[in-house]
Amino acid sequence: MERKVEPRESMDTSEDALIRQCQAGDKDAFGRLVKGCAGRAIGAAYVLLGNRDDAMEASQDAFVRAWRNIRRFDGRSRFYTWYSKVLRNVCISRLRRKRHPTVQMAVEPAGTAEHSDPSILAERNERAERIWQALRQLPLKHREILVMSHFQHMAYKDIAEALGIPIGTVMSRLHNARKALRDLLPKEFANHPAGTR
């Protein structure tokens, strides 16, 4: 199935140029980078933290940290891969501070998100809600790899880079995460996937 959300930024030479400008202290250039990946960042933080306000704050905190360390970014990976490491750790720090090893993720009532938040879930049907319910029960290790693969649309090599693990481990961890998620979902999900009935 085709990806639903495409990242706004074009991650090639234009990103390299923006990074160089940022490293020279150009905040406007950083603003363009931020705007290019804010949607994905807020969404990913929302899945990890389960709270819209926390997600906004955490993603903004992570951008501030990224700016403070932008000179250390060496361009070996894409900016978002590097940023996702920062975001992940900001989220983990927040979860640790709150002492919530498994977050209580609020499922937004249908139709409210579009009016109140720039980038929270658009699709609010019963199936999506069931998946949210299942996602929130997963351990952080599984949730974060699903976030990277499905909600941040990261390739395996980028996930490996962000988590500091080999690609083989990405494969097995992602498979285990999906199996854990599948086991939490009602049986009819597997038999009648979305769009087939």
Add this chain to the structure above:
Amino acid sequence: MMNCEELKSMISARVDDELPPEQARRLEEHLAGCEACRRELAEMTALKKELDMIRFNEPTDAELTRYWSGVYNRLERGAGWILFSLGAIVLLCYGGFKLVEEVVRDPDIQWWVKGGVLALVFGTAILFVSLLRERLAVRKVDKYSREIER
């Protein structure tokens, strides 16, 4: 011939189209003769479709501008806090030093009061250094505090 367990993690990679050609070929050979793995592949494909149905709204330009303003304000506030903290530390150190000097030199103040003030100052300094050392040590071993380093 590899067994099912060895191949299972490849099933997700195939669903994501991330499997190298050689592994893909081996998996296809296995799938041709293994119904359990074919079922697992079908289930993983279905689950991926379900997850792909969930999506985020892309923020509008106005929302992005507001969001960036929030980040920008934090960047500015960060610089402000650093300057404020530096100034406060300098002034507190100077004020503390002058206070201690005055108390110690004042002949009208009892010796035990002077001792108390000195103990307070040295105790505060020891606590500060100890906390600072602890924070630095934690920073060295805590993987979550090193998100910037590669």
